[in-house]
Amino acid sequence: MQRNIDTLTKTIHKYLERNSLTTDTPPWEIKKSDLGGFGVFATRPIETGELIFKDYPVILGPRAALTCPVLCVNCYSNENLKPCEKECGLQLCSSKCQNSSSHQKECKIIRQWQTQKITGELSEKLTKVLSPIRSLLLSDEDKTVVKCLKAHKSEQHGFEVDIMKNILHLNIKEDEEIFMRFVCSVMDSNAFEVIVGNEDNQSSVKGLYPLGSLANHSCVPNTTHVFDEHQHMIVRAATFIPEGAEIFHSYSRFIWGTATRRFHLYRTKHFLCKCQRCQDPTEFGSYVSSILCKVCKKGKVIPIDPLVNNGKWQCEGCGEIVNREDVAGISSLLGAALNSFTTEDIDHMLRFIEKKLLTLVSENNETVIELKYKIIWIVGHQKGFTWTELSDSLLYTKEKFCRDLLSLLETLKLGQCKMRGLLLHELCSCYKEMRRREEKSGHVSKIRDNDMRNLLQEAADILMYDVGAPAEIKNLWPDEIKKF
Ligand SMILES: [Zn+2]
Ligand SMILES: [Zn+2]
Ligand SMILES: [Zn+2]
Ligand SMILES: [Zn+2]
Structure with a gap:
């Protein structure tokens, strides 16, 4: 169109x-x-x-990624799942979801196409290809909306339709196939990951x-x-x-360096970003991509032109020229190390930052930041590291990492972004626990009520409307938004 x-x-x-x-x-x-x-x-x-x-969302449905758990196809809960009584092959959590008008419609069309029973693994496959099926049930007006969105033509699109035909052996008509393939490419270019459920029971689906x-x-x-x-x-x-x-x-992650972001955007959204940050070799002075110079040991190595994919890099200190492959080699090595840590490895992670990372890359390099971010979400949250269990030193480490990341977000000019809201809340939780410990040991804490209230209020303002926001934050929203 x-x-x-x-x-x-x-x-x-x-x-x-x-x-x-x-x-x-x-x-x-x-x-x-x-x-x-x-x-x-x-x-x-x-x-x-x-x-x-x-x-x-004009279309909302389960994500197609391999790692996504099976959810109720109506309310996206992951509890009490049972196969649909009418044997369409989808899973639902209750008779309310089973009898919902939206399920009745998709149930009918799938059963009309069926040539074999869909259970077990096939049922999982069917769940993941539900979004394009739903597009066939849209009103003509909503179909017009989908048709005016941008689609990318590329071979990887429409694998959902291949699954319907070749694995599920659904007997779909040619005009249905053409429209669903189009919808798949529109969704690949445009869909957002949507968080559903509350703080404790979150999952994600995709929406157009x-x-x-x-x-x-x-x-x-x-x-x-x-x-x-x-x-x-x-x-x-x-x-x-x-x-x-x-x-x-932004469709990308803020804490990634330019090469990582641009590669990810190209792979998933098929464009090469040329924004202000991508153009700047130092990324606004944050040095998120840079490594340390092997020659002078202290200069930061940055890309000469970050928009050239395989261009040369250069040390800001001594001028040494470095090949892109050498930089990429260090990054992928560190990336692999990063993924090898399990949750219990916090001491190991901290040692890795001090002894290894900071000798190879600059202090705000994406691997350092990624690891700090990981640690922030373990300390205070995961088993063995809850607020009452963790050591004083880990508590102070988390507080410092929160401040490091908040200051990085400011350097990156990200303003009142969601990550800032989440980090402010974590920082405030650190202060609360630090104060509890100081008072318990008979000290008068320097942490003031007012400062904590301000942090929490700012976090609440930033995360306003967010279904996944912590309860403590939701309590601070104006009444009309709580009831929203
Ligand atoms: Zn349900
Ligand atoms: Zn059904
Ligand atoms: Zn960019
Ligand atoms: Zn140098």
Whole structure:
């Protein structure tokens, strides 16, 4: 379908209207982007934290990745799963989910296609190809929405349809196959991972958000997004956005270096990012990609032109030229070491940072950051390292790592991003435990109530609407959002 701005804008507005998500004067509009294709732009200055838009998934379904657990196909719970009584092959958690109108529709179409019983492993396969099946059940209006989104043509798309035909032996019609293959490529380019469930029982599915997917990617996004309990995507400004500026979000991980991010974006979304951060050899002075020079031992080695994939690197100190392969070699070696640690290995991880990493790479290198981030989520959370169990030294280490990462996010100009919200909450939990220990041993703590309250309030503001936010945070939200 030929995309032009007027019909695209109308289609998106009508879609939001059907889902009761329109506002009187939305602060955004769809325009041609300098990046090619369309983008979303600010129609007026937008303040940090301001709500920009809410979106609803036109298609929502289980993820196709091998590692994803099987979930109830209606409510995405992973408890009490039973095969559908009508033997479509899907799993559901209750008679309520079994009898839901959305399941009845997909159940019927799958049973019409079936040529064999679908149980066990096949049932798992069927769950993972459910999203394209659901696209056939959309209203004509919603099909039009999907058709106006961008699709990438590439051979890896549509493997879900191959599974339906060659493994599940579903008897699908040719026009259904053509549309489902198209939907698979649209979802591959545009779908978001959506968090469902609460803090303790989270899983993720994938959703196609029409307006959300029109916003382009930048590794320095000016927005942040979360999902509420009804799978709405809530997009808010992470930094101040001037009138006329393009609205960006990020499909990548902030703590990865440029080469890692660009490779991942190319592999999954088929484009080479050329954003401000990708262009800057030092990534705003963070040196997330850099390694230490083997010649002068202290200079940082950075890419001469980070947008050239196999270009040369150079030491900022002594000028030594380093081949890209040598840098990549160190990174993959460290990456492999990183993946070999198990949760109990914290002492080992800390020694690895001190004795090995910091002799090879700069202090903010992606492997150092990745490891610190891993440790932050073990300490205070995992068995053997809960708040009451952990040693004083680990508690202080976690507090320092939280501060290190928060300052890195600032260097990377990420504003009020979701990761900042999560880290502020973790930092606050550290302070609380530090104070408890100081008071228990008869000391007067220097940690003030007010400071902790401010940290927690900022975390609550950033994570507002997020279904996965910790209960302590949710309690601080305004009543109308709690009831949302
Ligand atoms: Zn269910
Ligand atoms: Zn069924
Ligand atoms: Zn970039
Ligand atoms: Zn050097």
